[in-house]
Amino acid sequence: MQTVDKAMKLLNQFSRHKPEIGLSELARMTGFDKAATRRFLVALQNHQFIEQNPDTKAYRLGLGFIHLAKVRESTFPLESILHAALDRLSVATAETAHASLLINDKLSTIGVSFPDRGNRAHLDVGEQLPFHATASGCAFLAFSSAERQASFLTDVMDSHTPNTPTRADDLDNFIEEARHNGYARAHGSYCTEVTGTAVPLFGADSQPIGSLAIAAPSSRLTDALKQQIVEQLWAESTQVTRAIGGQIPESYQTFTNQLRGIAA
Amino acid sequence: MQTVDKAMKLLNQFSRHKPEIGLSELARMTGFDKAATRRFLVALQNHQFIEQNPDTKAYRLGLGFIHLAKVRESTFPLESILHAALDRLSVATAETAHASLLINDKLSTIGVSFPDRGNRAHLDVGEQLPFHATASGCAFLAFSSAERQASFLTDVMDSHTPNTPTRADDLDNFIEEARHNGYARAHGSYCTEVTGTAVPLFGADSQPIGSLAIAAPSSRLTDALKQQIVEQLWAESTQVTRAIGGQIPESYQTFTNQLRGIAA
DNA sequence: ACCATCGGTGATAATAATGAACCGATAGAT
């Protein structure tokens, strides 16, 4: 069904940072012929997956997704579970909590919960997080099989800050560390002065499906806060994974067990 | 692009009331060959638009929509605007407020806001409202062009309650009344003992794109409350339509002007 | 032991998608 794949490729050109795209540019981006691109756009428009800006003639994502997303959510809730967990996390840690899911081989930010204070890390819903530069990405990779790891690391390792690991072995160290600790921590590798701490979420097949993370101004991270964040993340990750019918792999259970020890 | 249309037809088989469907049944529902159905499902699965229940082998909607819905929402907000309006409505009227959008030629419930009281009308997000049996549907049709009206009334007019209008001329009267009043009111035609009151929302082309409604236990509807509901709905409909870049048609402006007269 | 149905597959026939050339319109450069 290559036609379906092409339609999806088209849809995936749109992002937070490029919400409206003209016909010719879209054809260039996808590598499709202009005529073919147009045919896809018209077909998708008929189902409201694409809209056209009447003024600029540029295309953008439509409303069609909303209904399907609502049907999915009302029968197999995920966002509501994540949001509840994020709210608990942002209250408990007084820092920004966010959740991402692996969609289309990218870690897409699905929810954010901000603490009730002035100075806090910021992050947008819809943003796609680079694997190599974020704690969320490393936590995800650390508990993925080697093959899956390799398949996600095809993008070039862009440097977002001076602290972004751009060499493959630097990243490997990060991942190894995360696998060892049961969480990933990234100091200003995505945003300067912001430290991310993240844990994976698992699906029914014990493979990571996303991650749960806390982003905090680096200056505020005392040892006590660090430990609290990790414990809260472990607790919520366990709860969310269970609530969505996921299966925690053995390689990760040692950490959640460790948590039970602390609680006792 | 008939292949795209077929893929969409497949996706649209899933609903709140039928969230998981097996291969053979899906083939029967769509009229596609089983082999073709499977190919579509696999293609859609590769993009996470479809998931398979590992136990039952049945298929369900996937996570793929979430990312695209978030990108759309974060660049062209609609749900957040609707939810704000719904919350104001449910507080002001102390009744259940809900919003629907026309997606895939059906009125799909996108948001609901309940008042803080025990006895209230209920409604689920993701539910598709029948045009003929709901105030939302009639308000929508009343301000649609005759051609569009006809295109939406292709379904059989199911009887949901003893009060559901099932004859075409009964429905025409309802619609005519709504066009005259500037709002639609349905007494127990969808749920017994529940009265719905609805107004249309307009898009950039002055065509209805959805509706805003209040559902209340019929017994509570005093004349004073009725009037308050209509005024609140007009006010919010105007505000929402403007906020989303919509254009109120002349045929409807008389009502919102009337409102301004009341406010003064 | 039987029949019906399930999910799933593979080879050929029928159909649908492709893409180069072309249109009129618009905008910046000469």
Added chain:
DNA sequence: ATCTATCGGTTCATTATTATCACCGATGGT
């Protein structure tokens, strides 16, 4: 004022894709 390049959009012969049917093993009720 003219030339050139790009835009969004369309056409139709060519080509690649998708549809269909028969079939598989497995499951479950009779």
